[in-house]
Amino acid sequence: MSCDPFEVVREQVTAQEAARHYGIAIDRHGKALCPFHNDHRPSMTFKGGRYRCWSCGASGDSVDLVRGLYGGTYWESLQRINQDFGLGLPISGEPTPQQRAEAQERQRTKELHRRFETWRADTINQLTACIRAANAADWANLTPQEEEAIRQRERLEAMADTLSHGTPREQMQLFIDRKRVALSISSILKTSQMK
Ligand SMILES: [Zn+2]
Incomplete structure (x- = not known):
């Protein structure tokens, strides 16, 4: 045991x-x-x-x-x-110093994990919104944001797929690159707010 x-x-x-x-x-x-x-x-x-x-x-x-x-x-x-x-x-x-240290380490890991899960759920939602805009676009009358979404759709779909079904390592890689991911998303969402 x-x-x-x-x-x-x-x-x-x-x-x-x-x-x-x-x-x-x-x-x-x-x-x-x-x-x-x-x-x-x-x-x-x-x-x-x-x-x-x-x-x-x-x-x-x-x-x-x-x-x-x-x-x-x-x-x-x-x-x-x-x-x-x-x-x-x-x-x-009371816990021994070692037990206390282990419990704190566990708490830190847990907190990081929680932040990751929150980020992942938010990012999937935003990616889905972008992909939906691309799919629903009226091709004769594209807004700038729809144009951008269409242009990036394949990449956005790949990211959404990784965040839903990828290995932990692949997901972690996107988390590390999260600024770049957020930039792709916001370039689409921001123009949609300007509409
Ligand atoms: Zn719940």
Whole structure:
């Protein structure tokens, strides 16, 4: 058994089990109303011990879920699950300096991941709007923004496709190049505002 308590909790309590335990109703399709945004149709799914909201992009394991629901630190969320599920891990006191450092590192990674997910969702929306403008354009009467969208459509479609289905490495590459991506999009969206 791993000695990293985060690892142990992740192995023993899935996000789905935690969701049930803390009062989130899961329907017969395995979906739930997301507690992290104003969800009217169940947008949250569970897989491989993790949860994911397909609407707001929230995702993580059981510890992330509990922290999202109750706030506090990762360490406190870990202790809550340890206690509520009777796991008996010796983590009732303050974390050791190493455990504290690990928890902080985890929080940083998580924050970066959250920023990436937000960026990805926004960018896909904007790309889709550009592609739609290109597809719907009246070819006899093109606005400057439609002309630009048509010219760039192939590239925009490739980017949207990568952000939806690409490998993590491909997606990360676009994230690193995000200024360039934003420039392509804004050159189209900006002219549309000038219309
Ligand atoms: Zn959500």
